[in-house]
Amino acid sequence: MYPFKQDYYAVRNGWYVLAFAQDLTQQLVSRWLLNEPVVLYRKQNGEPVALSGLCPHRFYPLGKSQLKDDIITCNYHGFAFDAAGVCTNIPGQDNIPSTCKLRSYPVVEHGMWIWVWAGDVDKADKSLLPDLVEISHDRPGFTPMPFYFHELKARYQLLNDNLLDLSHLAFLHATTIGVGANATVPEELTEEPRILRSRRRMQNCPAPPVVKTTIGYDGVIDQVNGMDFYAPGMHAGFADMFYPQGHAEAGKLLRKAQVFHAVTPATHNSCYYFFGMASDDVAQMHLMKEYLKKTVAEDIDASESIEQMLAIHGDPVREVVKFSDRNTVRGRMLLQKMMEAERLP
């Protein structure tokens, strides 16, 4: 489906975020992952669990069931399942059919997130998770902080497209984090296996509104904007802002912001968006948590509005491609290649 080849939608063999770690307790959480229902919880010993969220009896959603002593009891007719997905009780009979079990997903707590492996269990590889030091989540002196969780009525790739092309900051976010240079200064692009990096170095540009509002500085700045896509589910970005050449404090850091966007394909036409940040200035992060609500709402509205347009037009849609789409195009190509590789015998 758009923007991929027909019948392609999202990578299966990859880690996706399904919850912020702080939100996973001994309560059942219902999610979707690649069009499959998933139920999550944390065991009494603290370990996260991810199981199929569909009761194999009459397909009742297990997220609406009961959890006690690490056992889910289906709320409809009382089938019980342990943390491995094994059925331990069917009321009124001793025999438990071998087909009566739940798919168990590889799941890991890594940084501020709970990650679930969507594909083949034997291919689940923790070394494919983003490195927490590299993305500045675990940088010395930094505190990571989850900001928002949203469910979008938009296919997952629309949010990836958004994050792979930061030229939109100049327009969609003109009243918060964007300036004209976001759309005119070319990016430097580099690539590693499953990682795409982009950098935009903007010099002597007006400070975006966020700097005026939260720091009180209203002059020109030098800014480096970067985004690293860890395919298939995480974009780690930063905006480093400095006093410009000619300023009394030229080169001194004005602000540093490290942001994390985890994007998860929930169903064909919906996705999850987990937004977080890390900084050495916790007070500033609390300010940003309020301030960026508008910015994130703009991205959500853009993605959902495009999904509505696609619902009318259907596939295929012919696009006009601009020079600064290079990062989006290579992001789509990387995912398309990964999806095709999964189908090879």
Ligand code: FES
């Ligand atoms: S639907 Fe779950 S026990 Fe019947």
Ligand SMILES: [Fe+2]
């Ligand atoms: Fe945006």
